[in-house]
Amino acid sequence: MTTTSNLLGKPINRVDGRLKVTGEAKYAAEFNVPGLLHGSVVSSAIAKGRIKKIDTREALAIPGVLHIFTHENRPRLAWFDRSYRDEDAPSGSPFRPLYDDKIVYSGQPIALVVAETLEGARYAASLVRVEYDSHSPETDLRARREEAYEPREGKGGYEPPPKPRGHADKALARAAVRVDAEYSSPVEHHNPMEMHATTVIYETDGMLTVYDKTQGVQNSQQYISKVFHLSPEEVRVRSPFVGGAFGSGLRPQYQLFLAVMAARELKRSVRVPLTRQQMFTFGHRPETVQRVALGASSDGTLEAVIHEAISETSRFEDYIEVVVNWSGLLYQSDNVRLNYKLVQLDNYTPIDMRAPGAVLGVYALECAMDELAYKVGIDPLELRLKNYAERDQNQDKPFSSKELRACYRQGAERFGWARRTPAPRSMRDGKQLVGWGMATGIWEAMQQQASAKAVLSIDGKLIVSSATADIGTGTYTVMTQIAADTLGLPVEDVTFKLGDSSLPKAPVEGGSWTVSSVGSAVKAVCEKVRERLFQLARKVRGSPLAKASLDEVSFVEGHIRLTKEPSRAVSLTEAMRHGEVLSIEEETLALPNMPKQSRFTRCTHSAVFAEVKVDEDLGTVKVTRVVSAIAGGRVLNPKTARSQILGGVVWGIGMALEEESAMDQKLGRFMNHNLAEYHVPVNADVQDIDVIFVEEDDSIVNPLGAKGLGEIGIVGVAAAIANAIFHATGRRVRNLPITPDKLL
Structure with missing residues (x-):
């Protein structure tokens, strides 16, 4: 039986794992x-x-x-x-x-x-x-870029980039060192x-x-x-x-x-x-063309940041992502100008895809930072530490927590960054050119309102429910852990129900906010059950808890125990039996603490280090090592959390080297609409991935102190790989994916 003390933070196996590997789990097309x-x-x-x-x-x-x-x-x-x-x-x-x-x-x-x-x-x-x-369709973003327009503020909930601060263009013009480059990313499909x-x-x-x-x-x-x-x-x-x-x-x-x-x-x-072909006929990650211009003093201090992005949308909807804002947030700079525009094309509307906006904007920014480091002549990691942002200058707010320095330090140590020789083409393994690159990652730590219901029966079995989803991320498991930990029950005695519109209201599962939002609701509703149980336990004849307060007891192994005298306890079933209660049922709505949260910028951070080996004759690239150091608040289940980061890193490898939906501009059709020609990483493409969870305490983001991990794993990976390829070859490729033809 799984222990019930301090379940949070333990690598509990997936509670739905057996159903999936035995084929008992049924999907939408399997109900007859x-x-x-x-x-x-x-x-x-x-x-x-x-x-x-x-x-x-x-x-x-x-x-x-x-x-x-x-x-x-x-x-x-x-x-x-x-x-x-x-x-x-x-x-x-x-x-x-x-x-x-x-x-x-x-x-x-x-x-x-x-x-x-x-x-x-x-x-x-x-x-x-x-x-x-x-x-004749118009599907070429570059051909239509002169038609780009700025979305209207408030339209579809859109908030424009922060207003310019300082005088970015003037600061860029007078900067001792400048980088001014265009980066592009293609359409990707979810598949x-x-x-x-x-x-x-x-x-x-x-x-x-x-x-x-x-x-x-x-x-x-x-x-x-x-x-x-x-x-x-x-x-x-x-x-x-x-x-x-x-x-x-x-x-x-x-x-x-x-x-x-x-x-x-x-x-x-x-x-x-x-x-599978029709999976290419709705939604996709939008194509972008981005200009990033950085100006710095001779020692690498950022004096100007300009980030402009043009992205595509359909003729009938304005799809908008937060692409450029990260460039005013991630590093300290007093002169910043950010701009985002759209071009309408004869495509279907793009749709959110893992880390929407950030994975594109941070890619361009982090590649530009690498270029700046080479121009200044300092280590890329040193450049980032020199310009470390202690405060969010976009909104003039402190961070609720930020252990990015620790990510840099622990990631660099694990990777062996100090052994890197800085000159491009200076590291080899036989005929393979070896390159080391790094990048920073960032994503929002958000909480939405969510509800949950809990029913505890007299036999000690608990059912908790909320109309959330589990898209493979481990929602079933983590919610079960939260409930079991709160009430001191074995994991085996807790059932979490989701994926049913008749259950208590929950937001869509996206944005890395499910644990923060639904998890907070699960914790809150189980705490209400705790209070009911405690009051019943105090009334048991001869109860050792009669004069105790709730904060003086612990719920452990199906009992309510005096924390200072654990041998003095009342079992949950005894309390319910004495109170003639067959079941305890509670439902609650968990709301973000906006008066408190709104005073802070809440983000997850990461540092990604990548090693590539490039065949000098063929231009083929293999990502041989990745170290991803994550600061994501309290990690509730290291096993499912690590899986999230592994998946994000693998996708980042695909983004950097393989994934691209190829459009025939005359036909206006994606031509590689199958898994034979839309390339994603396979086992042979994925080597050593090392995940580090940096300790981070955050009492602001939500009652659990947990930040979402679904998105942060992919942000920065493509940039780290692109930067490693430059270090290996001396060739800077600014348009993804980096295929062999671009290196030959």
């Missing part, structure tokens, strides 16, 4: 009922234009095909007259599948074939004949292992139970309710397991709408899965 119908989406073959004619006769003739939905016969919905926005939608008019004959991006869903079998639906979908009036799918169970009374791949069941429920004019009680959305999402499940994707529409019209249960 008798008579289930199957839908296959027909995607547009053009990126811009109109549908002149859509012929479904041949497809409808296939045995088992029941119906084909198009813009010509889809049901009338109020949503088509009003643009209902989901919780995570940017400003603008959300895309509405089958709305009319207009094509606004390549791969747009233009029909849904519903049949008795998935194979029949897919075959029939291939027989739908479409004639288009095609127009989780589980593809998006929705299974709608049509109940006999017309109620809907919807199994959706989502990072927010209540967001999907709200979306369905608004679009189809249903009460929340008529729709229950469930998502007990998610096979990776990385941001792709933050917004309801079009298969959810199509599946619900078909189920309601046909009064049958319907499943609509997307293919």
